[in-house]
Structures are given as structure tokens and as C-alpha cells.
Amino acid sequence: MSERSFVVAVVGATGAVGEVLLTLLAERDFPIGELRPLASERSVGSTIRFAGKDVPVQLAEPSAFDGADFVFFAATGSLSKDLAPEAAKRGAIVIDKSSTWRLNDDVPLVVPEINADALEKHQGIISCPNCTTIGFVMALEPIRRAAGLRQVIVTTLQAVGGTGKPGLDELEEQKAALRSGQPAVPKVYAAQIADNVVPLCESFRDDGYSTEEVKLLHETRKILGMSSLDVSMTCVRVPVPVGHSASILIETETPLSAAAAREALSAFPGVEVMDDPANNIFPTPADVVDRDEVLVGRIRKDIGSDRLWIWQVSDNLRKGAATNAIQIAEAMISRGLR
Amino acid sequence: MSERSFVVAVVGATGAVGEVLLTLLAERDFPIGELRPLASERSVGSTIRFAGKDVPVQLAEPSAFDGADFVFFAATGSLSKDLAPEAAKRGAIVIDKSSTWRLNDDVPLVVPEINADALEKHQGIISCPNCTTIGFVMALEPIRRAAGLRQVIVTTLQAVGGTGKPGLDELEEQKAALRSGQPAVPKVYAAQIADNVVPLCESFRDDGYSTEEVKLLHETRKILGMSSLDVSMTCVRVPVPVGHSASILIETETPLSAAAAREALSAFPGVEVMDDPANNIFPTPADVVDRDEVLVGRIRKDIGSDRLWIWQVSDNLRKGAATNAIQIAEAMISRGLR
Numbered sequence: 001m002s003e004r005s006f007v008v009a010v011v012g013a014t015g016a017v018g019e020v021l022l023t024l025l026a027e028r029d030f031p032i033g034e035l036r037p038l039a040s041e042r043s044v045g046s047t048i049r050f051a052g053k054d055v056p057v058q059l060a061e062p063s064a065f066d067g068a069d070f071v072f073f074a075a076t077g078s079l080s081k082d083l084a085p086e087a088a089k090r091g092a093i094v095i096d097k098s099s100t101w102r103l104n105d106d107v108p109l110v111v112p113e114i115n116a117d118a119l120e121k122h123q124g125i126i127s128c129p130n131c132t133t134i135g136f137v138m139a140l141e142p143i144r145r146a147a148g149l150r151q152v153i154v155t156t157l158q159a160v161g162g163t164g165k166p167g168l169d170e171l172e173e174q175k176a177a178l179r180s181g182q183p184a185v186p187k188v189y190a191a192q193i194a195d196n197v198v199p200l201c202e203s204f205r206d207d208g209y210s211t212e213e214v215k216l217l218h219e220t221r222k223i224l225g226m227s228s229l230d231v232s233m234t235c236v237r238v239p240v241p242v243g244h245s246a247s248i249l250i251e252t253e254t255p256l257s258a259a260a261a262r263e264a265l266s267a268f269p270g271v272e273v274m275d276d277p278a279n280n281i282f283p284t285p286a287d288v289v290d291r292d293e294v295l296v297g298r299i300r301k302d303i304g305s306d307r308l309w310i311w312q313v314s315d316n317l318r319k320g321a322a323t324n325a326i327q328i329a330e331a332m333i334s335r336g337l338r
Numbered sequence: 339m340s341e342r343s344f345v346v347a348v349v350g351a352t353g354a355v356g357e358v359l360l361t362l363l364a365e366r367d368f369p370i371g372e373l374r375p376l377a378s379e380r381s382v383g384s385t386i387r388f389a390g391k392d393v394p395v396q397l398a399e400p401s402a403f404d405g406a407d408f409v410f411f412a413a414t415g416s417l418s419k420d421l422a423p424e425a426a427k428r429g430a431i432v433i434d435k436s437s438t439w440r441l442n443d444d445v446p447l448v449v450p451e452i453n454a455d456a457l458e459k460h461q462g463i464i465s466c467p468n469c470t471t472i473g474f475v476m477a478l479e480p481i482r483r484a485a486g487l488r489q490v491i492v493t494t495l496q497a498v499g500g501t502g503k504p505g506l507d508e509l510e511e512q513k514a515a516l517r518s519g520q521p522a523v524p525k526v527y528a529a530q531i532a533d534n535v536v537p538l539c540e541s542f543r544d545d546g547y548s549t550e551e552v553k554l555l556h557e558t559r560k561i562l563g564m565s566s567l568d569v570s571m572t573c574v575r576v577p578v579p580v581g582h583s584a585s586i587l588i589e590t591e592t593p594l595s596a597a598a599a600r601e602a603l604s605a606f607p608g609v610e611v612m613d614d615p616a617n618n619i620f621p622t623p624a625d626v627v628d629r630d631e632v633l634v635g636r637i638r639k640d641i642g643s644d645r646l647w648i649w650q651v652s653d654n655l656r657k658g659a660a661t662n663a664i665q666i667a668e669a670m671i672s673r674g675l676r
Contacts, residue, residue: 155493155585157535157574175513190618191625197495197576197583198622199636199649204615208596208638217641230642234585234649236495238535239577245535247493247572258546277542280528284536287529298537300546303555304568311537311572 005033006338009068009092011060011083012075013037013048016164017097021074021322026051028326031333038064040079062086069338070329073097074321088124093338095126095325102127102219109222112327113270114141119331126328131162131320132201132212132235132244133219138294138319139248139312142268143261144224148253151230154246156216158201158235159285161242162316163188171239193239201235210235243285244316248309255306258299265296265310270319275299283313291315292323343371344676347406347430349398349421350413351375351386354502355435359412359660364389366664369671376402378417400424407676408667411435412659426462431676433663439465440557447560450665451608452479457669464666469500469658470539470550470573470582471557476632476657477586477650480606481599482562486591489568492584494554496539496573497623499580500654501526509577531577539573548573581623582654586647593644596637603634603648608657613637621651629653630661 008025012018014037025032037048038060047054058064060079065071065087073080077098084094084101101107108118109127111134119126129137136156140149160167166188174184174194184192191198201212212235221229238245256264266273274283275297283295298311314320332338346363350356352375363370375386376398385392396402398417403409403425411418415436422432422439439445446456447465449472457464467475474494478487498505504526512522512532522530529536539550550573559567576583594602604611612621613635621633636649652658670676 153491153587157495157576184624191620191622195577195579196581196622196624197578199583199585199620200618204618206616208615208636209641232587232640232642232645232647234587234636234647236583236585238495239533240535241533243534245537245574247537247574249491249570249572277546278544280538280542282529282537284529284534286522286534298546298572302570303547304570307570309570309572 005031006069007034007036007067008032009036009038009065009071011038011071011073011079013057014039014043014046015074016161016168017074017317017321020317021072021325022048022050024318024322024326030326030329036064036068062090065090065092068092070095072325084125093122093126093329093332094124095128095328097128097321097325099130099215101125102129103222109219110328111137111223111324112331113138113268115223115225116331119328119335119337122337128321128325128328129219129223130212130215131316132156132158132246133216133223134320134324135244135294135312135314136216136246136248137220137223138271138314139265139296139310140220140224140250142264142271143250143252143256143308146260146264147256149226149229149250150253151251153232153249156233156235157238157245157247159240159242159244159316160193160237162201162244168241171241189237193237196239198237199234201237240285242315242317243288243313244320245285246312248312249302250308250310252308256308258301258308261308261310262299265299270294271296273297273299282311285313288313288315290318292318294319343369344407345372345374345405346370347374347376347403347409349376349409349411349417351395352377352381352384353412354499354506355412355655355659358655359410359663360386360388362656362660362664368664368667374402374406400428403428403430406430408433410663422463431460431667431670432463433466433666434463435466435659435663437468437553439463440467441560447557448666449475449561449662450669451476451606453561453563454669457666457673457675460675466659466663466666467557467561468550468553469654470494470496470584471554471561472658472662473582473632473650473652474554474584474586475558475561476609476652477603477634477648478558478562478588480602480609481588481590481594481646484598484602485594487564487567487588488591489589491570491587494571494573495576495583495585497578497580497582497654498531498575500539500582506579509579527575531575534577536575537572539575578623580653580655581626581651582658583623584650586650587640588646588648590646594646596639596646599646599648600637603637608632609634611635611637620649623651626651626653628656630656632657
């Protein structure tokens with residue numbers, strides 16, 4: 001990539017996304033000169049393992065960003081709201097995984113395979129879309145390039161890993177409770193998630209939509225640069241540890257055959273088609289765990305119209321979070337923006 | 339209901355649906371003079387418990403139908419294909435849960451709350467719709483009566499109980515395997531179902547649709563008497579023991595507000611609205627287990643159109659199977675058709 005090396009800070013280094021981020025920075029040989037794992041007071045004093053060494057976790061505070069090239073925020077929105085501007089002010093490039101900055105006009109919201117050009121106008125903070133949005137737009141963009149998009153209808157089936165460790169813990173705790181004949185007491189989610197599905201991701205707004213659903217709409221529009229794209233959605237939580245799925249019906253501008261859609265999806269970087277019904281081949285969350293690709297299958301024409309059905313699966317912690325964040329940093333370097 | 343009593347045979351008395359059917363026949367005080375639990379050779383010799391007595395299971399063969407008033411088929415399609423005409427020939431009313439007769443023009447396909455009138459033209463065999471279809475049409479019919487139906491788009495999230503005991507066993511076996519670090523080996527389904535979702539219910543046809551998806555289309559059209567209704571669907575299996583869910587987008591003939599839809603659904607017999615986002619109230623499969631009602635929530639207008647989103651849940655073994663079958667028999671009696 002480059003013989004230069006960079007000072008990289010990771011805020012939220014001890015969380016679910018932070019852990020995957022550190023693993024991937026090592027796996028992808030990201031040119032790190034110095035790594036600074038940062039976290040809230042609670043985690044200070046612990047160490048994280050990186051490239052064979054134990055690195056002490058430091059407090060996430062403004063001075064920790066001095067001299068940093070890249071600061072990945074894999075933490076809560078409030079931490080990002082307070083600290084991202086401090087990091088940017090100190091000359092670092094912030095790549096933020098929280099929802100805080102996503103719809104800010106001065107902040108590029110980037111999936112590098114789709115809209116890396118938006119990075120050119122950055123003002124220090126770059127935002128990484130929601131984990132559900134990333135897999136979704138990765139499946140839409142090849143179709144759009146082939147035939148345009150008129151309307152998209154989607155029901156998502158989202159893994160508990162999308163809620164981070166609390167979600168993963170809640171699923172396991174409830175499974176154990178049910179096994180021993182105890183009730184599954186909801187704490188993180190509004191209803192039992194083990195042995196169940198919950199038609200609510202995040203929380204409800206006054207209009208009856210969930211915050212997750214509205215994010216999916218607005219982030220998709222911003223990334224695709226289609227400010228009035230008609231996206232219609234219901235987001236559902238399912239008892240799956242990792243891997244978000246989406247059942248998507250797409251109305252294109254011009255008719256597109258299933259074969260042509262399959263070809264467009266196969267040719268797109270970061271997308272892999274798994275679609276051979278005759279041999280029971282289709283992607284599931286279990287297939288995508290620890291993979292960077294967005295998997296697409298069940299590509300077929302609607303029975304009564306020219307629309308296309310597809311089924312999309314992605315690892316919400318990888319392409320849905322850590323992979324996409326690192327790809328943004330890599331794109332910044334290769335474009336000479338750092 | 340009536341002071342008369344009836345000879346009732348249940349084919350498949352030892353299966354998942356058969357068991358629930360027997361429980362419900364007792365619970366609902368169905369006027370049974372004589373009960374004949376029938377099954378294949380394998381189960382003959384065992385007994386089933388009914389109304390406080392052990393009743394021996396007999397072989398499902400033509401002579402077992404002599405003198406029967408009602409024969410419930412809760413067995414495989416092939417058994418129903420061979421034996422249902424034999425039962426009808428002997429003057430019994432057959433209520434069949436298999437898919438064998440559903441689309442036969444001479445066989446009424448009935449959800450009593452919706453199209454009990456179709457029973458009047460029966461010729462001995464009456465068919466009970468697929469468990470997914472029943473919950474789906476129960477949620478559509480009140481909307482249709484209020485504003486007509488132009489188009490329906492649905493993604494189902496179906497419980498493993500829809501595959502009967504083999505599905506329930508597969509989920510539990512795979513959960514146990516994963517807990518002990520073993521791989522989850524698929525036998526009943528084409529892919530791992532524990533900790534996963536599988537975008538295939540039943541098996542694939544040559545056109546890339548699953549048999550379940552096509553059933554949902556054709557059965558819905560027949561029950562609603564709308565032979566060209568545009569139903570667009572993807573059916574997904576989820577790791578839930580009992581309770582099918584459906585995420586449904588409905589385009590009505592005339593605009594219908596969410597409030598009016600809520601009212602229409604609430605007023606419909608057999609439907610219960612659970613819809614109060616401000617208090618995190620919505621239905622999930624865990625809420626519907628052992629209930630006869632179809633639960634509906636998340637009733638809201640689409641953001642970009644006049645369409646309505648709803649979320650529907652029903653117990654696939656109760657209203658999706660046994661309850662509906664018994665309601666058919668009850669309707670036959672109250673209409674004087676037996």
C-alpha cells in the first residue's frame with residue numbers, strides 16, 4: 001500500500017466493533033507506526049493484544065489525539081459527539097462508526113466501493129454508515145448501475161451482534177434461561193429475543209417507525225446520492241449472533257433480467273453471488289461470518305411484475321462496520337488525502 | 339353448539355399438528371361421540387390421551403372411516419391423496435391439512451372467518467390452507483373489506499414448527515451441537531437453522547421460487563376469491579419453535595389511514611391488534627404460542643406512498659392448522675351441513 005506508516009487511534013477498542021477493527025487492521029497489514037487503543041475510564045488499565053504485543057488501553061480524551069493520523073471511533077454516539085471534533089481539530093482524520101455525524105452535510109458518508117469520491121470534500125470527520133445500510137446499498141448499487149432504481153422495499157432480519165456485546169450477551173443469557181425452564185427476561189431488547197423474532201431495531205419514534213428504519217432510508221439516499229429514492233422498510237431483530245440479512249424487492253428504471261442482475265452483482269467489487277437454487281445454494285448469516293464480502297442470492301423476477309427479488313447477507317461487524325471503516329482509511333491514503 | 343355428537347377420526351394423531359388438534363377438540367368441547375386416532379403402521383399399538391382416557395391408535399386404512407362423520411387429515415400429502423377420497427366415499431366429511439387438495443376446483447379452501455360460504459358447495463373434501471397463508475389472509479381480509487386490495491408484498495419469518503416434529507427436533511439438536519462446539523449438521527433444512535436464518539421454506543421449483551412461496555400466492559388468491567391479486571413474496575425460515583411472522587406491505591384500492599386499518603383489524607373476529615409503539619407493544623411469536631388469535635401490530639403508513647405496513651404473527655399449529663380445521667367442522671355443523 002505505502003511505505004509510510006501512520007499513528008492510529010481506536011476509540012472503543014474494547015467493544016465488539018473495536019475488537020474486530022483491531023483484528024482487521026492487523027489482518028489487512030494496515031501501515032501502523034503507532035497504535036493507541038482508547039476507551040472510557042472503565043477500561044483504562046486493561047491491555048489489548050495487537051500484532052503479538054499487549055498494548056495498554058488509554059483514556060479517550062482530547063490529548064490522546066495529538067499527532068494521530070487516523071482516529072477510528074467504534075464507541076457510543078455521545079463519545080463521538082464530544083471527541084470527534086477534538087480529534088479533527090488536532091489534524092487527525094476521524095472515521096466514525098456511530099450515527100452522530102452521518103447525516104451532517106459537511107461529513108461524507110462513505111462505502112468506498114460506491115462513493116469514495118465523497119472523501120475528497122472531507123473536513124476531518126468521515127462517517128461510516130449503519131451496519132444494515134452498508135450491506136443493503138452494496139446490493140443496490142450494482143443494480144442501479146445496470147438499470148437504475150425507482151423503488152426499493154425491504155424487510156431486514158438483523159443479528160443481535162448489531163447491538164454489540166450487550167445484544168450477544170442477551171441472546172446467550174436468554175437461551176440459557178429457557179433451557180433451564182426459566183423465563184427469558186428482556187433487558188437490552190423490548191421483547192424476548194431467544195427463540196423469537198422482534199419487529200423493532202433500536203427504538204420507536206413518534207411516527208411508529210424505528211430509528212433504525214429511518215436511518216436505513218436517509219443513509220441510503222445520501223450514499224447513493226438519490227435524495228428522493230423511495231425506500232420502504234421494516235427492520236426486525238432475529239436470534240442470530242452475527243450476520244444481517246435483508247429480503248429486498250427492487251423496481252428498476254429499465255427492466256433487468258435476473259441473469260443480468262446476477263452478472264451485475266457478481267462483477268461488483270465486494271459482492272459475491274451465491275445463487276443456485278437447483279443445488280440449494282443461497283447465502284445465510286452463518287455463511288458470511290468473518291467474511292468481508294456482501295453475499296447475494298435468491299435473485300429472481302417478481303411473479304407479477306418486472307421487479308427483482310434479492311436476498312442479501314453481510315457480516316455486520318466486518319463489512320457492516322470494521323472492514324468498511326478501514327477501507328475508508330485505505331482509500332484516503334491511496335487518494336493522497338493523508 | 340349442538341346436542342348431537344359425532345364420530346371423529348384423526349389421521350396423523352401422533353404428529354405435531356395431530357397432537358394440537360386432539361388438545362383443541364377437547365378444549366373446545368367439540369361434540370365427539372367416538373374418537374378414532376389413526377396413524378401409519380409405525381404408530382399402531384401406541385395410545386393417545388384424550389379427555390382423560392387412553393385411546394389406542396389404529397391403522398389409517400379405508401375401513402377405519404366407516405361411519406365417521408368427520409375425518410381430520412393431519413398427515414403427509416401422500417396419505418391424504420390415497421385415503422381422503424376413501425373417507426369421503428364412505429360419507430365422512432374430510433378436513434385435510436395437507437397441500438394435496440387445496441387448489442382443486444372441487445375442494446373448498448376455507449378460513450371460516452373469511453369464506454365459510456365456500457363450504458356449501460363441498461363434495462366431501464374440504465381443505466385447510468397452509469399455516470403461513472392462514473395468518474396472512476386473516477390480516478388481509480379486514481383491510482380488503484375496508485379499502486380493497488391492489489397489491490401485497492410480504493416477507494415471512496416462519497417457525498420450524500411449520501415443518502412439524504422434524505423441524506422442532508432439528509433446531510434443538512443443532513442448538514445442542516453448537517453449545518458443545520460441534521457443527522450444526524442440516525438434515526431437515528438445506529442449511530443450518532440454529533443461530534441462523536434460511537431463505538428457503540420447503541424446496542425450490544425450477545423457476546427459483548420455493549414451493550411455499552407459490553402456495554402462499556395461489557392459496558391467498560383462492561381464499562380471497564381474487565384470482566389475479568398481485569402477491570409478491572419471499573419466505574424465510576427462522577430459529578423460532580412456534581409462531582409464523584409476516585412483514586407485509588399492502589397497497590389498497592382506496593387510501594386507508596393507519597387508524598382506520600387498526601380499527602378494521604380490531605373489529606375482525608379472530609384478529610387481535612397489539613400495536614402501541616409508545617409503550618413498545620407489538621406482537622412476537624412468543625406472544626402467540628397457544629393462542630388462536632392472529633396478532634397484528636406495527637400498523638403504519640409507508641413513508642413514501644399511501645401503502646400500509648403491518649406485522650402479523652400467528653401460532654402455526656393453532657390458527658395455522660388445528661384451530662382452523664376444527665373451526666371448519668364447527669361451521670359445517672352450525673350450517674347444518676352435517
